[in-house]
Amino acid sequence: MDLSFTPEELAFRDEARHFFRTEIPRSIRDKVAEGEGLTRDDMITSQRILNARGWATPNWPVEWGGRGWSPVQVYFYQDEMQQANCPPPIGFNVSMVGPVIAQFANDDIKRRFLPATANADIFWCQGFSEPGSGSDLASLRTKAERKGDKYIVNGQKIWTTLAQYADWIFCLVRTDPAAKQQEGISFLLIDMKTPGITVRPIVTIDGGREVNEVFFDNVEVPVENLVGQENKGWDYAKFLLGNERTGIARVGMSKAKVARIKELAALEFKGGRPMIENPRFMEKLTAIEIELKALEMTQLRVVSDERKREKGKQNPASSILKLKGSVIQQQLTELLMEVVGPFMMPYQREFDGNNEPVVGPDYATEAAPMYFNYRKVSIYGGSNEIQRNIIAKAILGL
Numbered sequence: 001m002d003l004s005f006t007p008e009e010l011a012f013r014d015e016a017r018h019f020f021r022t023e024i025p026r027s028i029r030d031k032v033a034e035g036e037g038l039t040r041d042d043m044i045t046s047q048r049i050l051n052a053r054g055w056a057t058p059n060w061p062v063e064w065g066g067r068g069w070s071p072v073q074v075y076f077y078q079d080e081m082q083q084a085n086c087p088p089p090i091g092f093n094v095s096m097v098g099p100v101i102a103q104f105a106n107d108d109i110k111r112r113f114l115p116a117t118a119n120a121d122i123f124w125c126q127g128f129s130e131p132g133s134g135s136d137l138a139s140l141r142t143k144a145e146r147k148g149d150k151y152i153v154n155g156q157k158i159w160t161t162l163a164q165y166a167d168w169i170f171c172l173v174r175t176d177p178a179a180k181q182q183e184g185i186s187f188l189l190i191d192m193k194t195p196g197i198t199v200r201p202i203v204t205i206d207g208g209r210e211v212n213e214v215f216f217d218n219v220e221v222p223v224e225n226l227v228g229q230e231n232k233g234w235d236y237a238k239f240l241l242g243n244e245r246t247g248i249a250r251v252g253m254s255k256a257k258v259a260r261i262k263e264l265a266a267l268e269f270k271g272g273r274p275m276i277e278n279p280r281f282m283e284k285l286t287a288i289e290i291e292l293k294a295l296e297m298t299q300l301r302v303v304s305d306e307r308k309r310e311k312g313k314q315n316p317a318s319s320i321l322k323l324k325g326s327v328i329q330q331q332l333t334e335l336l337m338e339v340v341g342p343f344m345m346p347y348q349r350e351f352d353g354n355n356e357p358v359v360g361p362d363y364a365t366e367a368a369p370m371y372f373n374y375r376k377v378s379i380y381g382g383s384n385e386i387q388r389n390i391i392a393k394a395i396l397g398l
């Protein structure tokens with residue numbers, strides 16, 4: 001493995017560091033650092049600043065605004081963005097539906113959707129999972145029946161992140177119930193304002209509103225909103241899910257959390273001394289830092305390997321990054337709970353209707369919601385058990 005960076009690569013890292021720390025508004029970055037939910041406006045503002053510089057869609061084909069960056073540049077772009085606590089580009093737009101449209105849709109759909117998707121003029125959400133069809137996604141039952149120049153869509157999606165913000169939803173729907181599971185699925189683009197769509201919130205364990213159920217009741221969708229070929233949607237979904245895991249290790253984000261924990265551990269006292277001087281606490285933090293360093297090395301190994309890899313071929317090692325990255329993210333939220341100690345209780349996120357005064361320092365309010373919210377990272381993007389299955393099969397050959 002070659003881990004040395006060229007002077008050009010290091011110059012790019014410095015450029016990215018400067019850009020993220022000066023151009024993305026401080027108010028938005030502070031919210032990310034403190035684990036506060038971002039508003040729709042925050043996400044759109046940040047995405048448009050990136051897009052104005054041509055940095056919103058680096059992974060897209062160059063003719064549609066991609067940068068053609070090397071894996072090392074992509075690594076620095078993500079790492080510096082995360083360490084600066086910048087919101088990433090809207091994942092549904094940039095990592096998911098954009099690349100699928102660019103790769104598989106006709107020119108009309110590309111022209112209609114790609115520029116608006118890059119600039120967040122359209123906010124997308126992802127309608128894949130259904131009750132009973134999460135890990136076993138190919139069993140999905142939402143159906144789209146062709147009637148003339150329309151599909152009539154009926155069914156239900158679940159865990160649809162930020163559907164309450166979304167203008168459009170990209171959906172996997174069953175168009176051929178008689179075919180084998182994977183062969184009867186299509187990829188449809190649906191305007192969320194279409195009559196017959198109902199969005200119902202699911203309040204999560206941290207008191208947040210991030211995920212939803214989406215119901216389709218005789219929703220009419222023009223056939224020109226089909227991406228690629230009918231019944232080929234599973235191929236496009238596999239392509240999309242491969243992209244979804246890009247950057248999933250969140251090494252930069254975890255580095256920013258370590259820095260935050262150290263900052264707060266200097267303010268909080270236990271036994272008359274700041275937590276940061278408590279050997280048992282520091283032993284735990286250091287153990288996680290070592291794991292994080294090892295994860296970063298693994299990520300760099302994957303990057304180094306990608307330099308030689310056939311373009312577009314997914315590296316199964318990304319499952320290791322997802323697995324280990326999510327475990328570390330969760331461990332850091334546990335440590336933050338330890339830092340703020342009793343002030344993490346009572347549970348005190350400022351959700352609607354809570355007008356109680358905050359008990360303890362303001363920063364303590366972030367600990368419990370973040371801890372609870374981060375239970376999700378070992379579930380979405382393919383659960384950790386599924387990643388272990390992939391590692392067992394594709395890497396260990398079991």
Ligand SMILES: Cc1cc2nc3c(=O)[nH]c(=O)nc-3n(C[C@H](O)[C@H](O)[C@H](O)COP(=O)(O)OP(=O)(O)OC[C@H]3O[C@@H](n4cnc5c(N)ncnc54)[C@H](O)[C@@H]3O)c2cc1C
Pocket residue numbers: 125126127128129130132133134135136158159160161162211376379380381382383384385386389
């Ligand atoms: C916060 C959050 C946001 C999400 N956002 C979206 C979104 O925007 N759009 C969307 O479409 N989906 C979204 N999802 C859904 C997510 O993709 C699914 O939750 C995930 O695929 C798991 O599916 P499931 O919840 O149905 O659990 P199941 O698949 O029922 O799994 C239940 C348990 O069984 C285990 N398991 C399942 N199969 C196997 C197996 N073969 N071997 C070993 N263990 C197994 C799982 O690991 C898990 O522990 C989101 C989920 C969360 C938590």
